[in-house]
Amino acid sequence: MSYAHLDAYTRLLRSAREAAATGQIWPESPRRLITASWRRSLEAGIDPEGKSAPLVLDRSSITDAREAHPLQSLIPLLAKTLCGLAEQTGHIMIVTDGDGRVLWREGNHTVLRRADQIGLADGHHWAENSVGTNGIGTALATGRPVHVYSQEHLMRVLHIWSCSAAPITDPDSGRVIGCVDVSGTSRNLHPATVALVAATAKLAETQLALRMYERDVRLRRRYESLRGRPGVLLSSTGRVISGDPSGRLGERVKVPAPTLPGTRMVLRDGSTALLESFSGGFLLRPAPSAAPQALTLSFLGEGTPSAKLGDLDRPLSLRHAEILTLLALHPHGLTAEQLSFHLYGDYGNPVTIRAEIHRLRAQLGNAIAAKPYRLACPLEADFLDLRRHVAAGDAGALARAYAGPLLVRSESPEIRRERDELEAQVRACLLRHGSLDHLWAYAQTANGRDDYEILERLAALPSTDARSAVARSRLLL
Structure with missing residues (x-):
């Protein structure tokens, strides 16, 4: 210039x-x-x-x-x-x-x-x-x-x-x-x-x-002297040096600080490993298998959906509850594209789903596996319990378990369909097999409160029964 x-x-x-x-x-x-x-x-x-x-x-x-x-x-x-x-x-x-x-x-x-x-x-x-x-x-x-x-x-x-x-x-x-x-x-x-x-x-x-390469060579030689070359060899910064030929861990593993002997880590593929110090670097060894914690989902009714993993209760956002519902309904797993379609229809974006799964796994760890996404732990869910009670015709268990519709605020096409089918099955089972006590319990839920056929049966109770008066008053509204 x-x-x-x-x-x-x-x-x-x-x-x-x-x-x-x-x-x-x-x-x-x-x-x-x-x-x-x-x-x-x-x-x-x-x-x-x-x-x-x-x-x-x-x-x-x-x-x-x-x-x-x-x-x-x-x-x-x-x-x-x-x-x-x-x-x-x-x-x-x-x-x-x-x-x-x-x-x-x-x-x-x-x-x-x-x-x-x-x-x-x-x-x-x-x-x-x-x-x-x-x-x-x-x-x-x-x-x-x-x-x-x-x-x-x-x-x-x-x-x-x-x-x-x-x-x-x-x-x-x-x-x-x-x-x-x-x-x-x-x-x-x-x-x-x-x-x-x-x-x-x-x-x-x-x-x-150049100095990094020289350190890697020295570290790799010590690693190769181990019998059977167990585990994955990492540099002090978490860079993968050896022991991961498929590349499932990527180029780098995020090493926690401080690193204590036997630190347990959840890896990007959902598996669990133990991190050990080794000659200025680290070894990742497979963690001993342990009985996985059960995941319990509570998604019925108008309250905040929640998940319990082991002894910890976690409130969930509606989107995370929807994802877990779909994974529970498809035990063999779903891809990001399939989850996106079930949640958003033709306007879905798999990138959004992957981001949500990442956040969800931060809460639930290896309870969610990948490729395809699926639940990798024992599962209990209130809406799945309803299905079993309906199939068995057990009106008593059904009345006790039913707390309201499945994820009542969800607009997901797949979940709306499941919710409607479940509601119809619960109602039909109670009308066919339920006692007046069971019908009264259903009448206290969001959908049962104004159900004409349910209220008619309750209104037929003796006039001295308070439930009859409540049912007649609702029929007049």
Whole structure:
């Protein structure tokens, strides 16, 4: 960019920044990356007139953070790559952790002293939510290399600075663990510097990947020395290294923290495993089989549907109750597409069903198996009990068990059909086999309250029977 174009862009930035700071409509916006960063920064409450990045780590805390950081051993490599350039051109190199806290810096001594004035120094925090738009914070916020020029910074005090920064991702954990940055005065730092900084970040990631591979090799050798190679071998971050040839666990298992010996985990396929420490990594071994807990569903009547698993009672949303009802009615299982159709008809979306199943499994664990979705535990359900009582013609048990219609608020086509059929069968069984006591119990439910034929039979009771008076009064309504 020529100086003429640079001056024009600077004027644009100045007017846009003043408008943004005062809440006015921007006359013309800077490039999209900066516009988005300004908005995030203003929403975070950044003061454009702020003077410095905040200090968040004291000297002893910085020492501990450096020693524990995976980039500690790579700082000489990063310095060798960038500090020669920084010294010659009047710039400084900064390396932060994944939160944007400065852990290391090197470079031109004159520039380092100027950097101290704005907190571009060890222990200071350069995330966007601390100082607004800047190379370090914006690179971490976007997950990609960025160059931030002069007045593209939201804070006025940073306008004499420009910076190029790139995030560094740990290939083992998959997390952004740091950021490398070159900063200097605005006219001296060429925008092409960002390419060199990005290449340096990639170099660091390559070194991390090489060391990860060497650790994997050592860990795999110890694993292969075990008789029968039991279990699945994980890295310390939960990355699957060996023992899962079918890929059923995916690339990574979420390891709980803290990890205690024999930690029991429910895996993505619904199976249960024990997590054990092993030579700096972990082993997942199949958990001893235990009698599964029974799942009890209470879905009749107008109250909140609930599920009981073992000793724990859980209230359920209507959607989760509908899914469990359908799985109970189809013991061989249903796909996400079939569940979606039964719940929503032709307008269903299997993606929505998968998300709901995920939430439901968070409550009920391995009670729900996958591929296809099905109930994988002993099941008791009040509406299934009704079916059995109807089939046996047991009006007494039916009257005691019937609490009202099945999921009365459900609009699912499949559940509405089941609800209507069940209601018709309950009513017919009571009329055919039930005593007056059984009919009276049914008359206290939502559907029985105004049932003409039921009330007629009760009205025929002697006039001294209070039930007769109630039935006659309802018939008159």
